[in-house]
Amino acid sequence: MKISFIATYPPRQCGIGTFTKDLFSSVIGRGGNGTIHQGIVIAVDDNSQRYDYPEEVIMSIRQEEQADYLKAADLINISGVDICILEHEFGIFGGQNGIYILPLLYRLEVPFLVTLHTVLRNPSYNERAVLTEICKLANSIVVMSQTAVEMLTEEYEISAKKIVKIEHGVPDIHFDxxxxxxxxxxxxxxxxxxxxxxxxxxxxxxxxxxxxxxxxxxxxxxxxxxxxxxxxxxxxxxxxxxxxxxxxxxxxxxxxxxxxxxxxxxxxxxxxxxxxxxxxxxxxxxxxxxxxxxxxxxxxxxxxxxxxxxxxxxxxxxxxxxxxxxxxxxxxxxxxxxxxxxxxxxxxxxxxxxxxxxxxxTWPKIGEKYIQLSAEIVAVQPDVKERKPQVLNPLTLPPFQLDHVLRLTDDTGIIQHAKYGIPNLKEGYCLDDNARALLMVLMAYKRNKHPLALKLSPTYLSYINYMQNEDGAFRNFLSFNRSFLDEVGSEDAFGRAIWSLGYLLGNAPNDAYYQTGREIFFDAVPNFGRLRSVRGIANTIVGVCYYLKSNPADEEMTRVLRDLSDKLITEFDRHQEPDWAWFEPILAYDNGFLPLALLHAAEFIKDEKVARIGLESMDFLADITLQNGYLSIVGNEEWYKQNGDQSVFAQQPLDALAMVLMFHQAFRLTKNQAYVSRLYTCFMWFLGENDLRISLYDFETKGCCDGLESYGVNRNQGAESTLAYLISHLTVLEAFEEVTKM
Missing domain, CATH: 3.40.50.2000 (Glycogen Phosphorylase B;)
Structure with missing residues (x-):
């Protein structure tokens, strides 16, 4: 059997390193029945320190360089090892609470067991999330005390069947x-x-x-x-x-x-x-x-x-x-x-x-226990872990709850930012979030007549109304004391308002809401032709399409839709190249909304080119962000410039939402169920199927964290991220119902 160890290692002066060296020495070499065990070590360096390691160390990971962890996973996968042994202590791995180890573990194609050197009774949110995910991925969990067994089963809800107690080894040395x-x-x-x-x-x-x-x-x-x-x-x-x-x-x-x-x-x-x-x-x-x-x-x-x-x-x-x-x-x-x-x-x-x-x-006896456990794991594992495609299953989702939305909402609207799970009143309100909030509660009410959704909806609609100028454009930002903070908001904010208003006109819970929404919507229409931002145009297209679903005979609005769609198609034609099927020379933010808009427009514009460009740009985006079997969003640190490198961080929930909506509309347009599987894969980004293997949804607050940063999760839970999660959640449920009816 060949074993890979992932830990600190001498000459780094570290207790975990000493433990790993002793364990390595006790299991590598001749075992029982004449078997020979081999081993390699992936050592973790301490920040900028580099060490002169012995020959068994085939690679060292720079603690705070996430790319090194991914390279280590690739190296282990081709090294011929049968199993990995991970020595876990929060302080030795990089990122927030050692989160960088998760992508490495997820990419392993061999089984692994983890030895936990620390189990905390009152962990922070991130500490609990990281340790729970490691335990979920591991084939077996080794602890060194019965207290640790009890804590893992009671505090972390880890199955006792997965946990093995093996005492801390000691050198077989004695002096008089x-x-x-x-x-x-x-x-x-x-x-x-x-x-x-x-x-x-x-x-x-x-x-x-x-x-x-x-x-x-x-x-x-x-x-x-x-x-x-x-x-x-x-x-x-x-x-x-x-x-x-x-x-x-x-x-x-x-x-x-x-x-x-x-x-x-x-x-x-x-x-x-x-x-x-x-x-x-x-x-x-x-x-x-x-x-x-x-x-x-x-x-x-x-x-x-x-x-x-x-x-x-x-x-x-x-x-x-x-x-x-x-x-x-x-x-x-x-x-x-x-x-x-x-x-x-x-x-x-x-x-x-x-x-x-x-x-x-003594270490020889402890080493034999690790060998026996490793052999048992290898015996029941396939040679390579198969990554099964995501299967849409609403029973695996957390319950849909509006607790955090209610926490963020007052009688003016939804507060745009939060400090962790607490509303940050200093940041006030914005049109973008109140538009998304209106869309989300309308979707929730349409689905199951959610009483809280109906109660909240007039608050968000009245905010949109309050922020509309006489010319039909919108302001965006409002302070907590209800002072306007801008004269005219961005085209993005304008488009999001039209998106939610268009949805309202097709799904109003009563006539008062419909008439109010219709008035605001048509007051804004004269501004449609002035839009230049591709995302403002895309959001507006989606809103117009929702309006046309309930008003298909409105020929003038169909003409407006064609004009807006032509603007997107013109930008696509202008920037596309054989290896770049996109609307800009950069993949920036909210990317999925651009294909989404054309996929919506294709329902009403009988032009093959509209649907073709929608699907072609969707496939281009998917090839970049789904190449590893999970959603890896283009980060907004430097985005992804044509002929450049994709920025990994900071990943935003808004982009995951756009991908979910994009694949949902692709399924509706084509009836191809493969798009539903991709939709679910994108949704699972919120629940830990992402580059850092950590959930952004907070099961305690019922909010969603603001993004994936290079250090870990941004624990602030503002309106944008929480609404992105909730709209995505509702979309998954809607897609499931549509599939079951086919």
Whole structure:
């Protein structure tokens, strides 16, 4: 069996890296029954740091370079490995909460198991989303404590069948205590030890404060603090914590009894220190540590351990393998230290129990468990994961809910922006969003007579009416105190207003709404011929088509539709080339609306060219954005210039909506059900089928996040993004009903 490991790796000084190296060494080589296991490593660098890796590392990933993760997936897929083992810790992968690892995992064509080194009880939205997606993609999940199993099943709703508990391994190294003390010239000393990366959460000051009274009784005592300051702490705070500890030592007058060794030492040297220690202390400051390699090593070395009751310690020190004291309780620690030092036999029992347990978790034994689990996964997996096409299934969708829309709406209209899920009143209102909101509630009311949709609709319609100028054009922006912020809005905003008004004229819930909408619509008509923006024209075309659905005999409006469509066709003819079937020399924003408009117009204009250009431009856009089997939207950082490169970020929900609507209209026009499958693929962008493999829909607020950025998800949940999701959701339901009726 050939295994690929994805993690940090020595010489990078990192606890996960040490774990991975030990695991690699324990599984690679000759296994049981004469089998030979091979392995490769994909190592993750720390920001700009590069390392001189050993030969098993065939590629390194720059932590914050997302392209490296995709290249790593491609390399693994052609390397001949049977399975991947991912070591997961939030801080070692790039992007927001390590989100960059998700695209890599999604692209893997071999099964993988993940070892979780951290499981949080109260994760942030992004932490939960990232970890849940990793667990969903993984074939098996390894944790190192029963607490982690319970947290994953209860807090994250992960199936217990997928979770395997395999303890943290320890090196099969042991030294005689008397020899080790002599080696360090500590033969006459009572030795206390703490080791690992140093940071505020280690609670070392608690141990220091417990020492004076213990030293009074045992003046030969020495406390060794072994380990470098954590690199992340160095980056943000320098050596502030180490300086603070040195000050505490001086203040307590225990300088002769405390030794700080600012080193990252070899395992062999570390186990000498552990063997020399009489008592090992982990005075961590809070319970939220699901795994501690340092504590496992202390148990493996057969050291008497005193610890605060963080999650891993409570399990590992059960059955008289150590002692626990409350967090930051100096006096409780002092009493336990004195009790053990006063009772050598009790200390010997702890050491004996710890050592016996440590023999069961040595790396050779832990490695064999990983080999067995990997073999079981490989045995039931196909050689290559097949990516099945999306199948339209409304039962898989979240319930359609208007909670966040209601939160954003007041008696003026819908607030355009939000801070996370909270309306940002400072940004006021805009015509674009109120037009979309009117469209969405009309669609919701048409579908199932949604009472809240009917209640909200006059608010959005009255906003559109209020923003219309005497010449029929529209203002766009309104402050929270209802002051106009512009004289004339953009053509895009104008077109979106006509889009929603056209839909209203074909789907008005009562005559009052119809008459109001008709008046606003026809007051705006004189401006149609002045439009120059292709997106303003496209939105207006869609609105005109919705009007014509209920008024097909209006020949004058049909003529207007033809004139508007000709403008789009002229732009297409002007810019198209053999490899560029588009209306502009750039793919920018809201792209799907341009083919969508012609696909709508083709229902009313009996001109083969209109439908042909609509379908041709749709296929061109789809070839670019759906080439990986999911929707990869053109990002608006630099967009996609002809003969240039596609910008990956920032991806906007508005573009996903346009793609959903485009494929829906293509299906209506052609009756080709393949377009419904593509529609659903585009909709699933909202629910995690995207470049970062993360859901933008927030199941707590019922809103939609504002986009995919290079760092992760933009957690703000403004009106545009939420309405884009809800309109897309309603379109999926509508398409499903249409398919079932065929």
């Amino acid at each position: 205590q008397l020899w080790a003390k002599k080696e360090f010239r500590l033969s006459s000393k009572k030795v206390l030890l703490t080791f690992g990366f140093i940071g505020r959460n280690k609670g070392i000051e608690t141990a220091l404060k417990a020492l004076p009274e213990v030293i009074d009784k045992y003046p030969e005592l020495v406390y060794i603090v072994l380990g470098k300051t954590h690199p992340h702490v160095i980056r943000h705070s320098g050596e502030e914590y180490r300086v603070y500890l040195a000050g505490q030592v001086q203040k307590l007058g225990i300088e002769k009894h405390v030794i700080f060794l600012n080193e990252f030492i070899s395992q062999s040297e570390l186990f000498k220190y552990l063997s020399a220690a009489d008592i090992y202390i982990t005075p961590y400051t809070n319970e939220a540590q699901i795994t501690s390699g340092a504590l496992s090593y202390a148990i493996g070395a057969g050291t008497a351990v005193i610890s605060t009751p963080y999650w891993h310690a409570k399990e590992l020190l059960a059955n008289d393998r150590g002692r626990l004291f409350p967090f930051q309780d100096v006096w409780a620690l002092r009493d336990i230290l004195l009790d053990l030092l006063d009772n050598p036999e009790e200390m010997r029992v702890l050491r004996s129990n710890a050592f016996a347990y440590g023999r069961e978790i």
